[in-house]
Amino acid sequence: MNIGNIRLENPMITAPMAGVTSRAFREILKEMGAGLVTTEMVSAKALVYENKQSLQLLELEGESWPIAVQLCGHEPDVLAAAAKMAVARGAAIIDINCGCPAPKIVKNGDGSRLLETPQLIEELVSAVKGAVSVPVTMKIRRGWDAPEETGLAAALAGERGGADAITVHGRYRAQFYSGEADWDFIRRVKEAVSVPVIGNGDLFSGADCVRRLAETGCDGLMLGRGLMGNPWLVREALRVLDGKEPLAVSPQERFAVARRHLAREVQIQGEHTGVLEMRKHLAWYIKGMPKAALFRQQINTGETYTQVADMLTAYETYLEEQQE
Ligand SMILES: Cc1cc2nc3c(=O)[nH]c(=O)nc-3n(C[C@H](O)[C@H](O)[C@H](O)COP(=O)(O)O)c2cc1C
Structure with missing residues (x-):
């Protein structure tokens, strides 16, 4: 699949996971064959203030390309400035976090709080697009809480702002990580937008990946918790998508x-x-x-x-x- 002008070798993308997808782990995920890896989320504001820990998250030099850097924020100018810093340090793609459910994030108006203000999402994407020349993506959830599927309006707003691809996690913010991701919602987003859609939620085996791709027509898939202790999931998914048997892990x-x-x-x-x-x-x-x-x-x-x-x-x- 392509994201903007970047061609991914395959559609298996690894999720941003704070405290998990460190550089060391991303290197292993790349070895397993991931088409694209994503950093942990980085606060745009902290980055602009040159917070040491945030800058450390952006030490990408020498890391196998392409890497998406995920930024979290709600102010267009701050996000745009942070995106420039990330690109200067090696980001191939900038991803905007519109899905994090953590209370300390949403109380600032960041993460999944953005799902309630599609106009702001459009402005954020557009500001980042204007600031950098690399592709810009966004990651959303189904909405804040059932039954309002504000994620759909958010996806359309992101597309209007110029997003090059949209990752959809099929859960509401209120669900955090419980219940099941709704892949029918992901399918409906895929039908509604014309940019590539990456489906995310509960992919734990190669068989899950084959089934979800077929059900939704998504362009790519994002692996999350299934990778914890099991980076081989990337290899398994690629083999099964290719019609081969998964290899056992000794x-x-x-x-x-x-x-x-x-x-x-x-x-x-x-x-x-x-x-x-x-x-x-x-x-x-x-x-x-x-x-x-x-x-x-x-x-x-x-x-x-x-x-x-x-x-x-x-x-x-x-x-x-x-x-x-
Ligand atoms: C420990 C942990 C940290 C996460 N950190 C982030 C993050 O920084 N940014 C983000 O967009 N999503 C984050 N997520 C959500 C995942 O990227 C993914 O959307 C979610 O886990 C659903 O996929 P899964 O069911 O395959 O795990 C995190 C999830 C977990 C479990």
Whole structure:
């Protein structure tokens, strides 16, 4: 699929997930074959004020292209200035967050709060389009709360503003992440707009991806929580879309990727933050394995890279011995 003038090698896009889709994880997702990866959401205002943590989220130099940077904000001039900063640092696409349900975000008028003001969405997209030469996309939900599907008006407003593609998560803000994403809503957005639509919500297997593409006629799909501890979902989806059987993931491969992820996270974020950030990822990587709960408790006591890496090795050895 194309987003503006950017040609993606395939339609599997990985979601922005705050606290999850760090650079280290995005690199793994790219290796698994993702057509496009997205950063965690970055506050446009914090970026413009040169907040150190926000600037760190934009350290993209040397990262495999293309990367979409997701910005969060509600002031057209601030968003436009932040978009320029992101493009200067390597963003291939700017995505505008119109879906985040978090109370601290919506109380500022950002994220899914924007779904109630389509006129403002149009202005935001148009301001960012005017500021940068890369494609601009937006990510919406179905609406604030049932039954008002304000997401439809939001999509049309984004298109009027010049959005090059629209990602639709088929849940209301009020649902947060509960219930099921409504893919019929996504299909209706796809019918209503003429720019590419990327469907999102509850894609956990290659079979889910094939089914949702067929049902909606979407141009692309965005994988979210299904990637947690399972970046292989990208590879699986691509194979199944290609009519092939998914490849099994051996325990050795699982541990090798987890170990590499740990090393890279520590290299990029420093030992303290890297180790803390990896606790949840490691818990996800080993979910469902024997004695996983015990190992998770242990991991949560590890403070240095060496301690955690040794714990991983010991756990892998334990599992191998159980197999014999
Ligand atoms: C931990 C977490 C963090 C998220 N952070 C963001 C974010 O920064 N920006 C955004 O647009 N959506 C964010 N989302 C929403 C996802 O991008 C996605 O739309 C949602 O999880 C639905 O897809 P899924 O059912 O495949 O998970 C986040 C979701 C989770 C679980």
